Amino acid sequence: MTPASRAQAAIELLDQIIAAAREGGAAADTLIARYFAARRYAGSKDRRAVRELVYAAIREHGELPPSGRAAIAGLASYVDAFADADWRKELPWFSADLFDGSAHGPAPLSANEVWRPGQLGGWAMSQVLAAVDHDDREATALLERAPLDIRINRQVAGSVEISGGEAIAGLPDALRLPSGTNVEGLDLWKAGGLEVQDAGSQIVTQAARAQPGQRIVDLCAGAGGKTLALAAAMENRGALLATDSDRARLSRLAPRAERAGVSIVETRLLDPNREAEALADWQAQADAVLIDAPCSGTGTWRRNPEARWRLTPARLAKLVETQARLLEIGAGLVRPGGALVYIVCSLLDDEGAGQVARFLGDHPDWSAEPLSLPAGTPHGAGLRLTPLRDDTDGFFVARLSAPC
Numbered sequence: 188m189t190p191a192s193r194a195q196a197a198i199e200l201l202d203q204i205i206a207a208a209r210e211g212g213a214a215a216d217t218l219i220a221r222y223f224a225a226r227r228y229a230g231s232k233d234r235r236a237v238r239e240l241v242y243a244a245i246r247e248h249g250e251l252p253p254s255g256r257a258a259i260a261g262l263a264s265y266v267d268a269f270a271d272a273d274w275r276k277e278l279p280w281f282s283a284d285l286f287d288g289s290a291h292g293p294a295p296l297s298a299n300e301v302w303r304p305g306q307l308g309g310w311a312m313s314q315v316l317a318a319v320d321h322d323d324r325e326a327t328a329l330l331e332r333a334p335l336d337i338r339i340n341r342q343v344a345g346s347v348e349i350s351g352g353e354a355i356a357g358l359p360d361a362l363r364l365p366s367g368t369n370v371e372g373l374d375l376w377k378a379g380g381l382e383v384q385d386a387g388s389q390i391v392t393q394a395a396r397a398q399p400g401q402r403i404v405d406l407c408a409g410a411g412g413k414t415l416a417l418a419a420a421m422e423n424r425g426a427l428l429a430t431d432s433d434r435a436r437l438s439r440l441a442p443r444a445e446r447a448g449v450s451i452v453e454t455r456l457l458d459p460n461r462e463a464e465a466l467a468d469w470q471a472q473a474d475a476v477l478i479d480a481p482c483s484g485t486g487t488w489r490r491n492p493e494a495r496w497r498l499t500p501a502r503l504a505k506l507v508e509t510q511a512r513l514l515e516i517g518a519g520l521v522r523p524g525g526a527l528v529y530i531v532c533s534l535l536d537d538e539g540a541g542q543v544a545r546f547l548g549d550h551p552d553w554s555a556e557p558l559s560l561p562a563g564t565p566h567g568a569g570l571r572l573t574p575l576r577d578d579t580d581g582f583f584v585a586r587l588s589a590p591c
């Protein structure tokens with residue numbers, strides 16, 4: 188592909204990503220994969236360059252741009268301002284000159300197309316800025332590239348050496364790998380010895396203090412990232428119930444557990460609004476219940492920067508309502524003296540510290556336990572992890588004790 192045709196491909200992809208953000212469609216990664224699946228002529232270098240350009244445009248636009256062309260024209264017409272940005276160094280071929288009207292390239296720019304993106308604009312970013320006391324450094328750290336972290340499954344792997352892998356403080360079972368490492372191509376991954384999992388996600392799971400032989404519920408297990416970390420801490424002994432309301436996500440858990448040699452997990456699909464019925468046999472039974480609640484994902488913008496185009500006041504309000512409901516359902520499953528661990532990958536207090544404060548206000552016989560984890564700063568009744576301070580995704584976690 189010529190540089191101009193790469194720019195045109197980025198424009199087309201951004202049109203799809205913008206429409207998906209407006210209409211609740213597929214994630215950017217999925218749209219990019221589909222786009223290139225239908226264009227086999229694009230080589231791996233072209234695919235990487237277009238992807239890089241698309242993500243640069245997403246990261247630099249806090250507000251949803253009007254079109255893919257506006258997004259790429261915005262970057263191009265303002266390119267000198269990005270001289271220090273990582274993406275700029277990797278895309279030296281990109282400039283406004285590519286809008287030259289050549290075959291398969293974008294049409295020339297007109298004077299009224301000069302659109303200046305602002306990374307910290309938009310409603311979602313304004314919410315995050317308020318949550319971090321308007322510290323721009325916290326906000327911009329959320330838009331940097333995420334590192335590639337793995338968790339080593341000690342049930343399968345002893346000592347592990349992976350080229351370029353670095354230790355992560357406080358996580359003896361984790362490594363940070365060079366970006367682009369093909370983890371799924373490693374023999375150790377195929378043997379179940381490795382899982383890709385952000386260091387922050389591994390750290391907040393430790394708040395469950397899972398022990399061999401316990402009975403634990405992972406209420407919002409998804410595809411099981413935290414379930415498998417809990418099973419490892421339990422040394423595959425005890426009972427681990429993994430539930431979720433999303434059939435597709437939950438169906439990915441069983442094969443992952445099998446690959447990891449985990450046999451203590453029972454998966455159970457929940458019907459939203461009828462969860463308690465399906466969990467009647469676990470009422471007041473669990474030593475710990477982990478709620479990795481559905482949330483705005485503001486803490487994971489490093490991985491999904493377009494998520495900030497999708498967050499609206501109405502969507503946030505709905506998430507807050509669901510989280511409060513899940514907290515009540517989870518509390519009912521905890522045995523007397525057991526623990527409820529509440530996690531969101533969000534920096535917004537409505538979803539994190541505020542949610543837990545409301546729960547404790549409604550349940551004065553429950554109490555927040557102090558947490559000592561390898562990362563995080565005390566925040567409300569729990570801890571907050573941020574990319575700036577902790578070099579992890581952003582999380583809020585709290586551990587609440589049930590009355591005896």
Ligand SMILES: C[S@@+](CC[C@H](N)C(=O)[O-])C[C@H]1O[C@@H](n2cnc3c(N)ncnc32)[C@H](O)[C@@H]1O
Binds near residue numbers: 410
């Ligand atoms: C943050 S994700 C969980 C990620 C997962 N724990 C992991 O570590 O990979 C939140 C999950 O909550 C699930 N969820 C949403 N509403 C739910 C409900 N009413 N009951 C159970 N799970 C629900 C979503 O389907 C989603 O998989």
